[in-house]
Amino acid sequence: MQGVKISELTLRRLPKYRQYLIKLRKEGVEYTSASEISRVLDVHHTQVRKDLQATGVRGIPKVGHRVEDLIKGIEEFLNWNNTSDAFLVGVGHIGRALLNYEGFGRVGIKIVAAFDINPEITGTTILETPVFDLSKLIDLGNRLHTRVGILTTSPSAAQDVAVKMVEAGIIAIWNFTPVKLELSENIIVENVNIYPSLAVLSHRVAEYLKK
Amino acid sequence: MQGVKISELTLRRLPKYRQYLIKLRKEGVEYTSASEISRVLDVHHTQVRKDLQATGVRGIPKVGHRVEDLIKGIEEFLNWNNTSDAFLVGVGHIGRALLNYEGFGRVGIKIVAAFDINPEITGTTILETPVFDLSKLIDLGNRLHTRVGILTTSPSAAQDVAVKMVEAGIIAIWNFTPVKLELSENIIVENVNIYPSLAVLSHRVAEYLKK
DNA sequence: TAGATTGTTAATCGATTAACAATC
């Protein structure tokens, strides 16, 4: 893996393998093979091998991979075994959905504080996470050295809040708003958007209806 | 466009162009060019041209494209100008977030009914959308000829509900659960998942911290 | 041993980018 650039497409496929492997583990299966993963998930077997190799795991010819090692290998590669503290800004419906999601611990994310401007929400707690007024963001960020920001505000507030996040010391923003953030080059921005997926769905439905 | 296969990557980029064009329209801009879109959105200008051509719109050399025509062209191509009635099953946090989203009308989706099994929720209305008991799904689907299903249940219920959706006459499922649905080949399934995006984010953060 | 698997190298395929002619 040293020096070899990991393609984003490979990174995006890894969680899918992990999910299937976790299902196998739950069923008590100890070993599996790239060929089997390939069959079940409809991914070409050579691609499964290449993707897994990117994470640095090694299999045993004729035997396959230990499920446990494979899960660990993927999680270590994605750094999901280390917890990153995160701030969430914007306690609307999406923000609330994320705050109530209990699975983040297993993927290396811990939301340590949420922020909003609505006085009816600030001061409350959502599933152990305290909600502060937005004005506390910069101070708290600098004190806690939080590096990840989850942006779930309204589109109109997104850019301003993103700038504040950066001032608070955040280096990576998981952006759930449809806004293209304009920030310094070295800030990591990862956008989550439902429209690309809807475009594919709509187009396929339209084709289906045409026939 | 006839006979030319549209790549999924092109489909997924179209909403991005549309969003920028809508911003231009709001600002009163009448004309734009592939070159300008390219600059602003950081997409290669040839790629913008190819993507737009896939939708069938034609520009005017030296002038560019009428913003209004471009928006219309993209929306017609994606069939977002026609409304598809949709059912939503699973009124948890994500389901609620989607039910409260007011922008679906503009992208061809109308959620006409929601379903859940929790008696505290069934019988209520969320932003005009009535919530029924899940047992009503098949009957209502057959009466209303609803074709799109939005799946926002718990993972454990996902497969069963998906099967019920198909029995109710649904041909396309927008799947917000992490479950790989096993359905007949001709059912359109489009998965929305935050993990691929988180994998990219985590990996980049890990690389950043290493330096 | 034969079969099943890994892992690597080569070939193919498709998407992106470059080059350029056409034009209002």
Added chain:
DNA sequence: TAGATTGTTAATCGATTAACAATC
């Protein structure tokens, strides 16, 4: 006219798939 743009064809690049040697 010169410049800016569209739209097309060719070249490049990168991702996927095929072929195959190595091995427990």
